[in-house]
Amino acid sequence: MSEQKTLQEASKEDGEINSRLKNLEEKPRETSGTEIKAEKLFEEFKEVSVTEFFRKNKSHLGYSGKLRSLTTAIHELVTNSLDACEEAGILPNIIVEIVELGKEHYRVIERDSGPGIPKKHITSVFGKMLAGTKFHRNIQLRGQQGIGVAGVTMFSQITTGKPVKITTSTGSGKVNEINLMIDVAKNNASIIGEEEYSDYWKGTEVECEMKGVMYYAGERSVYEYLRRTAITNPHAQITFIDPNDNKIIFERSDKVVPKPPKEVKPHPCGLGIDDLINMSKFTRVKKASHFLSHELARVSEKKVREIQEHLSFDLKKKKPRELSWSECEEIINAFGKVTFLAPSTEGLRPIGEEQIRGAILNVLEPEFEVVLTRKPTVYGGIPFQVEVAVAYGGKSGRKISDKKEEKGFKISSEIMRFANRTPLLFDAGGCGITKAVNEIDWKRYNIKNFETAPLTVVVNLSSTHIPYTSAGKQSVAVEKEIIKEIKIAIQEAGRKFARFHSKKQRAHEKEMRRKTLLKYSGELASALAAITGKNEAEIYSNLNVSIEERIKGEVSGDASE
């Protein structure tokens, strides 16, 4: 009904606009002699499946370049394992093995200690895109698209022609082993072989081959990906066997299972009309008033009454399904006039200041570090939270090999980006996190040249829906609210840093003064002894004690600032 009204409204204005446009085109259109008719052009019209789409546009999924493609595949498998373990309340134990089979040809094996996959879902998880348990829930997980692992199957298959082998058990005593490929045209799994046997273990193992990829141990390698994953997931045990058969274990440093991710109701702030309309179609409650308090976070019955004051219709007399677009628009506008409690922190699972500090001290051994957690807030109705850390000195920053330098390298500042604890190694240039960090005026915080400072800036963005710029999930869209939060957090950290830095500078200056004073105390003592006739050694000793006390007093005075 509301749609028809919309159409009628729209058609009123049609005549006017059409005549305006027609007026613009006084002259006849130029056409060439070889014009081709529309019917001919549309002979080529065709629909394609989503797998076909991503097969042709595999760079959207992060499969571009030999180095990146391999890291992407590991990233998809590992995030899936971590999500499964956490949802099931299991401490993750993950093993990644990469075996070199030939030139640019590798076997990848990834095994987790997760809950396993029920038999009937195995084919969909690995052989169908846009299918999964995560997409439609308001829950903070690493995966959120239902594309990633099926993307691994696709990439493996298009580079080697071989199926992926999945071995999984839910701990029921039965183990399922399935070899499958994707039927690209249909976006469906095709099973190449399957087996079921008895064994008591639980977890999932994926084994596949890839060609046209390369393993290397650089800055954006599988190794670095796993190392960073270990930093932000101290509860996970990650073992990596590299192509040279080196076994690296990132030990679990935290034995507490993180609280399981909780599905949260959407917060009214920033919710779109379209979202509300969609939700109104699926709710089980009968009244629109109840719909709001039942389906949204932070909307009490008292708040519903406040909302009602701004509406031209009675919420109690409407069924949710009957809400028209313009009525939902009224509700959304009313949300803007009512004050709600901030979104619950329950749905978000930041890493935690202690965990971040521990990881930073462990990995970077900095002279100084600031760790900061912002309160959760929303962008476009979606809760998110920012954690930042700034570490200075020690192993902070990034070594860039430079033969001109004495040590053979120079130091550059480093930005470590994470989204829901997952390292973002690629597409840094287009990422909102990078943008936010680069917009900081570091000079204000006593860092004369950010580029060359021994500084590591860590940013972790937690959200029930990270606004990635592409299906490759390596870059966060430039959302104003997110940029703002990151900048505020870094600025706050920057102020603390500046205090440390100027304190450090003052301490340095005092030390210089102390040295200078002590240097001359011998001469002074000898002169005073000559004038006063007192014992030179005694004067010298007294002088030194008094200098030390004075300097010490100044420094401790500082510390209590």
Place this chain on the structure above:
Amino acid sequence: MSEQKTLQEASKEDGEINSRLKNLEEKPRETSGTEIKAEKLFEEFKEVSVTEFFRKNKSHLGYSGKLRSLTTAIHELVTNSLDACEEAGILPNIIVEIVELGKEHYRVIERDSGPGIPKKHITSVFGKMLAGTKFHRNIQLRGQQGIGVAGVTMFSQITTGKPVKITTSTGSGKVNEINLMIDVAKNNASIIGEEEYSDYWKGTEVECEMKGVMYYAGERSVYEYLRRTAITNPHAQITFIDPNDNKIIFERSDKVVPKPPKEVKPHPCGLGIDDLINMSKFTRVKKASHFLSHELARVSEKKVREIQEHLSFDLKKKKPRELSWSECEEIINAFGKVTFLAPSTEGLRPIGEEQIRGAILNVLEPEFEVVLTRKPTVYGGIPFQVEVAVAYGGKSGRKISDKKEEKGFKISSEIMRFANRTPLLFDAGGCGITKAVNEIDWKRYNIKNFETAPLTVVVNLSSTHIPYTSAGKQSVAVEKEIIKEIKIAIQEAGRKFARFHSKKQRAHEKEMRRKTLLKYSGELASALAAITGKNEAEIYSNLNVSIEERIKGEVSGDASE
């Protein structure tokens, strides 16, 4: 058959790997008390449609931010119109109108003089993602995904709840007017209203409303988008009526219809095994030998014989469908050992040096410009071609407002990125074109500080398949071959530029010497007159003539270098 063989091969190695992995897990897995079973977790398993996916991830399509979202919508509509006109061999006449209806609420109207859309295809073009005429063809068009225009319908509908109105006619005397929305769950159009009436015109007009967007006249605005589109599409007439009712016409400067884009056969260099397998299923020819010469570019019968020499089986005795993965792999490997002609330039439609120079002279009025076109080449089997221009001085570079500066602004260098003549305004940071330009050591070309030089670098990448990093099509993936081509082109331009620049510098130095010499010629003349007793004025005049001649000789000597 080949697939089963693969499976057998793979299972041979299974025992070994499994035991290796099992050895890794000496300790029992840690589990928490609140473990949740897999069956419970998978209760939430669901499939979603591609529209649902992009509704939730609209930032992948470029709908993020109020300013960008509006530019994205115009970009999709205009590229679609330009493609349609060129495929039909029609000189494009495009009108874009943006009307402000309220706060962050606009009506967008886009009309073209294209071939129109046959009635039965209207709903699919605008109401279904992954459907279109472009996706599966090896042809250089701006659109290539079948998502863009349906994305406009989706964005309009989720921000306003209103349908999009399409008015189109193929010139048959019948005009179709359809109001439609997308059924998000089904990825199908739902028709809200339709009408057919008689009129003689040809073209397509799209009208829709958008909320939560903003028009502004800045660097990445609709205005700038259309201005740059006009620069690289001199054959298009583009009229823009902005929200303040200003009418801006970018006049057509070239009345020649560009040669229509041609579908080209894939070139053997870089073709994947998977691609070959796919093609073998759809060919109509009967023999594998014939399949290669018939379906691929630059593969003559002579080349087939050369390929045959590297194979373990007889191409003439195989049907294309019977080719196994490993046989296709043999063929692909053989391709690497045979020399083929470079891919045909037919399929690519660069802008052309004359057109680029004309546009640059017109818009930037530079002191000096270099325009360069590289020969077409391939990345991963896909032909592409790079055109670059470097313009110096005049209006080159970008003005950045800076109150500290005398003029209130400072100049910064500017990179104008284009893909298939379409301006890329967003995601510059993550783009391979930006990366290539930034990797240039500009100091070698006498540009001390690239950042602050009055320099505009134009790069246009033409390809039958641009490797965009996301469905938003604003950033090109970092493909090694593409980066290399762009860098070679700019370096070549840089060398020419350096010659110009050092000539300019030498001319400047000589002018300084001339001035210095002339400055002292008076004193010299007077001193010589005193010594020789000759006429001072005469000496002075002779001196000056000799200085001018000497300097002139030096300069013209330079010019003939």
